[in-house]
Every structure is written in C-alpha cells, then in structure tokens.
Amino acid sequence: xxxxxxxxxxxxxxxxxxxxxxxxxxxxxxxxxxxxxxxxxxxxxxxxxxxxxxxxxxxxxxxxxxxxxxxxxxxxxxxxxxxxxxxxxxxxxxxxxxxxxxxxxxxxxxxxxxxxxxxxxxxxxxxxxxxxxxxx
Amino acid sequence: xxxxxxxxxxxxxxxxxxxxxxxxxxxxxxxxxxxxxxxxxxxxxxxxxxxxxxxxxxxxxxxxxxxxxxxxxxxxxxxxxxxxxxxxxxxxxxxxxxxxxxxxxxxxxxxxxxxxxxxxxxxxxxxxxxxxxxxxxxxx
Numbered sequence: 239x240x241x242x243x244x245x246x247x248x249x250x251x252x253x254x255x256x257x258x259x260x261x262x263x264x265x266x267x268x269x270x271x272x273x274x275x276x277x278x279x280x281x282x283x284x285x286x287x288x289x290x291x292x293x294x295x296x297x298x299x300x301x302x303x304x305x306x307x308x309x310x311x312x313x314x315x316x317x318x319x320x321x322x323x324x325x326x327x328x329x330x331x332x333x334x335x336x337x338x339x340x341x342x343x344x345x346x347x348x349x350x351x352x353x354x355x356x357x358x359x360x361x362x363x364x365x366x367x368x369x370x371x372x373x374x
Numbered sequence: 375x376x377x378x379x380x381x382x383x384x385x386x387x388x389x390x391x392x393x394x395x396x397x398x399x400x401x402x403x404x405x406x407x408x409x410x411x412x413x414x415x416x417x418x419x420x421x422x423x424x425x426x427x428x429x430x431x432x433x434x435x436x437x438x439x440x441x442x443x444x445x446x447x448x449x450x451x452x453x454x455x456x457x458x459x460x461x462x463x464x465x466x467x468x469x470x471x472x473x474x475x476x477x478x479x480x481x482x483x484x485x486x487x488x489x490x491x492x493x494x495x496x497x498x499x500x501x502x503x504x505x506x507x508x509x510x511x512x513x514x
Binding site for chain 1: 428445446447448449450451453456458459460461462463464465466467480481482483484485486487489
C-alpha cells in the first residue's frame with residue numbers, strides 16, 4: 239500500500255484512540271469490532287523520559303495481570319524519542335478478543351511469565367501513545 | 375494530517391542494510407554488531423501451515439547470553455499464514471547490534487525463570503521456519 243492510499247485509509251477506516259499519560263495501569267484499546275482489533279499504527283511518545291520505555295500490549299478478555307502474563311507485543315522506545323510505527327497492511331489475527339486489547343507503558347524490560355512474576359514499573363514521566371485501530 | 379506528515383517522512387528515510395533471512399527459527403541470528411536503527415521488518419509466514427497460530431519475532435540489543443533466559447528488547451507477532459510488512463524506526467535501543475529469532479513461544483525468559491523458545495509451528499512436512507527481511511540504518 240502506498241503512502242497516499244495509507245493516508246486515505248487513515249482518514250476513512252481507522253479510529254484513532256489518543257492515550258495521554260499511559261502508565262503501568264492496563265489501558266483498554268478498542269475499536270468495537272466483534273472479531274477483534276486490527277492495528278494500523280502506533281505513535282508512542284517517550285520524549286519526556288530519559289530512559290527507555292516499553293509499550294506492551296495484550297490480547298486479553300478483561301484487563302490482564304500485567305506482572306504475570308506475557309504480552310503479545312513489546313515495543314521499546316528510547317529516552318527522548320518518539321516512534322511512528324506502521325502496520326502497512328494492518329496487524330490482524332493477533333488482538334482477536336472482541337473489544338479487549340490492552341496496553342501499558344513501563345520502564346521494565348522483563349515481562350512476567352507463568353513461573354516468575356515481574357513487577358511492571360511505570361515510566362518516570364509522562365508517556366503518550368495514539369493507537370490507530372480498525373475492525374477485523 | 376499530522377499522521378500523513380509523519381508517514382511520508384519515515385517512508386522517505388533510507389536504510390543502510392537489507393538482511394534477507396530465509397528459514398529463520400528459534401536459533402539466534404546476530405545480523406548487526408554496531409549501533410543500528412531497526413527500520414522495518416517484512417515477515418513472511420506463508421510457508422507454514424497453521425493459520426490459527428502465531429509466530430513472534432524477538433530481538434535483542436547485542437548478543438544475548440541465551441534467548442531462553444534474557445528478556446528480549448522487542449517482540450512482534452505475525453499470525454500464520456500471513457505475509458506482512460511493518461515499519462518501526464526504533465532508534466537508540468539496539469546500540470550494541472541486533473540479534474533476532476522467530477519463535478512460536480510467546481513467553482519470555484526472565485531472571486527468575488527460563489523459557490525455552492521453540493521453533494515456529496507447522497503440521498506434517500511443512501516448514502518450521504519463516505522468512506523475514508530486516509532493514510536497518512547505522513547510527514553514528
């Protein structure tokens with residue numbers, strides 16, 4: 239998909255969920271689609287932090303236990319940086335729970351797993367992210 | 375319009391290296407040894423046969439002691455049997471180089487528990503590997 243058609247798709251078919259102050263509290267990211275969420279773009283903004291922050295996302299029915307459940311997506315953003323992440327054809331088949339994708343921002347690189355919890359700490363300063371999502 | 379401006383800027387950015395990695399699985403591949411920006415990854419899972427499962431691309435800064443015990447810096451999913459390009463532009467993270475795997479294991483090892491990373495899943499004689507193209511740009 240070219241830039242022009244991508245921009246047109248942004249305007250026509252993608253809902254933008256703007257999250258200001260994303261922390262280590264699980265934030266519901268939803269598009270209302272019964273079959274789940276297609277992720278089209280992310281714009282994580284870590285400009286106010288000096289350390290790396292991680293955007294983590296879960297395909298979850300209900301808010302996930304972020305310290306014990308491994309996420310489906312881990313995206314690192316260096317300190318004083320912002321990203322424009324594009325899923326050119328849309329990331330589908332991952333966030334499949336209807337209306338139930340969740341995200342956090344954390345300064346913790348490690349993630350918990352079924353045998354060892356890892357506390358997910360919030361970034362020191364504000365972290366923002368816009369989520370461009372559509373329906374499956 | 376703000377999004378359009380961001381997208382056009384990033385798509386015009388040049389890359390220094392294009393890594394064609396065929397038949398990658400859970401065995402670590404170190405593809406860069408200097409600081410790089412991870413520009414984009416084209417993931418091709420179409421040689422596998424299980425449409426209902428997921429393969430994760432996991433990446434580490436530098437060379438991890440073990441992919442089973444060291445948490446990755448980056449983790450991105452691809453639903454089988456899809457072929458998807460994604461642009462990331464991750465700068466300032468892979469400062470010691472870039473090591474990458476493809477795995478069907480979602481869980482990551484951490485300091486408290488090792489998690490064995492398995493190969494991508496398939497049925498019968500189908501491949502348990504995928505193909506990816508990784509585009510990087512050297513950071514100076």
